[in-house]
Amino acid sequence: MTQSFFEWMQGLSFSAWMLEETWASPIIQCMHLVALVAFAGAVLVVDMRLLGRGLIKTSTARLARELDRWMIWSFVALFVTGAPQVLSTALKQYYSPFFWWKMQIIVIGLVFTFTIRRRVAFAEEGTLGHWPKVVGVLSIGIWTSVSVWARLIGLLS
Amino acid sequence: MRSAFEWVDALPSSIALRESLNAYPTLLTTHVVSMCLFAGLIAFWDMRLVGLTLRKVPVSNIPTRLFPWALTGYGINLITGGLLLYSQPMRYYDNFYFWAKMALMAVAGFNMLWFHYATYKSVQAWDQGREIPMSARLAGVVSLALWAGVVVTGRMMAYAGLMPEWWNNLNIGA
Numbered sequence: 001m002t003q004s005f006f007e008w009m010q011g012l013s014f015s016a017w018m019l020e021e022t023w024a025s026p027i028i029q030c031m032h033l034v035a036l037v038a039f040a041g042a043v044l045v046v047d048m049r050l051l052g053r054g055l056i057k058t059s060t061a062r063l064a065r066e067l068d069r070w071m072i073w074s075f076v077a078l079f080v081t082g083a084p085q086v087l088s089t090a091l092k093q094y095y096s097p098f099f100w101w102k103m104q105i106i107v108i109g110l111v112f113t114f115t116i117r118r119r120v121a122f123a124e125e126g127t128l129g130h131w132p133k134v135v136g137v138l139s140i141g142i143w144t145s146v147s148v149w150a151r152l153i154g155l156l157s
Numbered sequence: 158m159r160s161a162f163e164w165v166d167a168l169p170s171s172i173a174l175r176e177s178l179n180a181y182p183t184l185l186t187t188h189v190v191s192m193c194l195f196a197g198l199i200a201f202w203d204m205r206l207v208g209l210t211l212r213k214v215p216v217s218n219i220p221t222r223l224f225p226w227a228l229t230g231y232g233i234n235l236i237t238g239g240l241l242l243y244s245q246p247m248r249y250y251d252n253f254y255f256w257a258k259m260a261l262m263a264v265a266g267f268n269m270l271w272f273h274y275a276t277y278k279s280v281q282a283w284d285q286g287r288e289i290p291m292s293a294r295l296a297g298v299v300s301l302a303l304w305a306g307v308v309v310t311g312r313m314m315a316y317a318g319l320m321p322e323w324w325n326n327l328n329i330g331a
Contacts, residue, residue: 026316030309037308041197045211045223054222058214066211067201144190151186 002094009090018088025088028081035077036147042071043113043143046121050136060132064121071113093153102149109142162246174244181244188237192311194230196304198223203304206297208289215284216293220277252317253324258310265303272296 009015018024046064048054055063086093093099120128120135165171174180202219205211211219242249249255276292283289313319 022319026313026319030312033308033312034305037193037196037200039197040193041199041201044194044197044226045201048223048226054226055211055214055218056222057218062213063211066213070201070210144193147190147193148186151189152182155182155185 006090006094009087012087014084015088015090018084025085028084032078032081032085035074035081038074039071039078040143040147042067042074043139046071047136047139050117050121050132050139052133059125061122061125064118096153096156098149098152098156102146102153105142105146105149109139109146112138112142159250162250165243165246171243171246174240181241184237184241184244188234188241191230191233191237192308195227195234196230196308198227198230199304200301202227203297203301206289206293207301208294216289217280217284248317249314251329252314253320254310254313254316258307258314261303261306261310265300265307268296268299268303272300 018028045054046060046067049056049058049060049063086099117135117139120132123132201211202223205214205216205219272293276290276296279290283293
């Protein structure tokens with residue numbers, strides 16, 4: 001079922017166009033990387049604040065509120081530029097364990113970011129003990145592992 | 158220049174690194190992760206200067222509080238990038254995007270220094286306010302464009318077949 005879905009994606013005319021058009025993949029990959037940098041920055045500034053580092057003179061809630069839209073829109077850009085890459089190399093992705101690990105961790109990361117991390121970031125300062133630090137470390141760990149698995153899809157698959 | 162690249166290419170430690178199964182994936186992955194740390198934080202500093210985000214954070218807070226982390230990322234990025242170059246110097250010698258990336262990094266560094274020693278000296282006057290001087294905004298825009306260019310040319314280095322025609326005509330690799 002899953003394999004046939006990936007075979008269907010690989011067989012789309014868009015996938016063929018992506019592979020045949022010389023500049024399509026490089027341009028999309030470059031845009032993906034720029035979006036990754038924006039996403040990493042938006043996440044890191046808040047995570048570092050949760051860890052008691054970085055912009056400590058500004059409240060975590062204010063930073064999180066301001067950087068939320070940057071995080072969301074850069075993730076949308078990551079998705080929009082990532083999907084064509086998956087479509088055009090669907091079978092390579094299907095057979096890569098790193099792709100599946102990446103997808104699983106992205107789902108965990110999204111659920112974590114929009115539930116626990118959001119609640120902790122928007123909570124009143126000093127009311128949650130060590131939880132902000134735990135959440136900051138987990139968030140950095142989750143999103144770092146996503147970029148590690150992503151890089152390894154291209155290198156080791 | 159070419160002989161220096163060839164000399165490094167023939168060094169036993171360069172060959173050992175090149176032939177190692179784990180070195181390249183490890184170095185490249187660390188290079189990307191450290192780029193996220195460095196470029197991600199610098200991007201938000203630049204966007205603060207431009208006035209796109211973090212407008213309620215005093216400008217001077219960012220270099221003090223975020224730059225040590227950004228510089229740590231940059232240090233790791235330089236080391237891993239240097240080792241990647243060391244392991245395959247001849248792969249990069251005639252690569253247009255490699256030289257474009259080096260040039261963009263040099264200009265971005267110069268832009269940073271110029272901003273630090275010229276515009277930033279008067280930061281106390283515009284630290285808290287929303288009105289950032291045009292020179293600081295300009296430095297932010299230029300920095301954003303240059304570092305985006307570094308990221309893009311860095312990715313394009315993998316596409317040896319997509320060099321500009323005029324670059325190929327220079328026949329540097331021959």
